[in-house]
């Protein structure tokens with residue numbers, strides 16, 4: 001019988017499995033149980049949360065949960081918290097998670113450490129987290145003093161665990177759902193040019209070293225041979241409007257195997273988004289550019305010459 005312990009939730013199932021992995025580790029350290037929450041309409045795969053490590057999966061399956069509503073989702077989470085009385089709650093730092101987590105914390109009269117990059121427990125069973133601060137230039141270590149301890153975690157901060165032979169208990173929640181005060185009257189699909197930056201294994205990225213939008217074709221050619229996604233710095237997207245999404249503290253946080261930074265100076269705001277990259281290659285014509293300090297390999301040169309030469313060499317190698 002699982003009593004207190006760790007509870008995890010994200011509406012993004014991949015992220016929730018990553019939280020299950022971290023939650024399992026913390027629960028084992030505490031000698032406690034791990035529960036996960038699945039909510040929505042017509043949920044068929046709640047079981048895989050236990051296959052990846054949860055002792056118990058709370059399921060709230062109701063047609064009224066098909067669409068996200070902060071009031072109904074909050075009610076479900078609080079009801080699961082009441083059932084399980086966790087000492088630690090970890091939620092996904094998705095857009096929706098960021099709306100929900102502070103509301104849950106407020107309702108429970110506790111605090112919440114947000115977008116944690118590492119999580120552990122101390123000898124007093126308190127949650128200890130690391131978070132990036134000052135635009136990503138330093139790491140703060142924080143200890144939660146109030147129960148239940150709460151934290152949010154961004155996608156791909158922790159790896160998805162391997163499946164385990166565990167067979168957890170499935171508990172169906174019966175909840176009095178409140179009527180949402182917000183009603184969705186229309187849905188429009190967001191058009192995105194650079195879908196999947198967070199999942200990409202190779203990213204080639206543009207900075208202000210590019211003089212105009214048409215020149216991005218140099219990067220497109222390189223991305224074609226490498227099978228890479230195209231990213232950029234904030235000014236390229238937000239100021240020039242050449243691409244939709246940027247990478248960094250206020251943009252996407254990426255974890256590719258290879259990140260090629262072209263004409264990027266390497267400010268702390270951009271660096272905060274590429275910390276998780278395994279190998280960084282920088283192309284910059286200023287040998288004093290900060291990006292070289294972050295890079296594993298650096299090419300001091302004009303990107304307008306280096307990129308076509310690199311693309312040509314890679315094409316020839318792949319023949």
Ligand SMILES: Cc1cc2nc3c(=O)[nH]c(=O)nc-3n(C[C@H](O)[C@H](O)[C@H](O)COP(=O)(O)OP(=O)(O)OC[C@H]3O[C@@H](n4cnc5c(N)ncnc54)[C@H](O)[C@@H]3O)c2cc1C
Pocket residue numbers: 206207208209210232233234235236246247248249250251262263264265266267269270273283284285286289301302303304
């Ligand atoms: C609150 C806040 C949040 C922010 N969030 C983000 C964020 O999330 N992500 C982000 O990226 N920025 C962010 N910024 C902006 C950030 O401070 C920088 O302005 C930005 O990262 C710089 O982008 P850049 O490297 O493209 O441009 P620059 O700093 O102008 O660098 C351009 C580089 O290109 C090189 N270069 C020029 N010509 C060539 C050439 N021909 N060949 C090779 N190299 C060349 C130059 O030597 C230079 O190093 C944020 C700023 C604020 C205030």
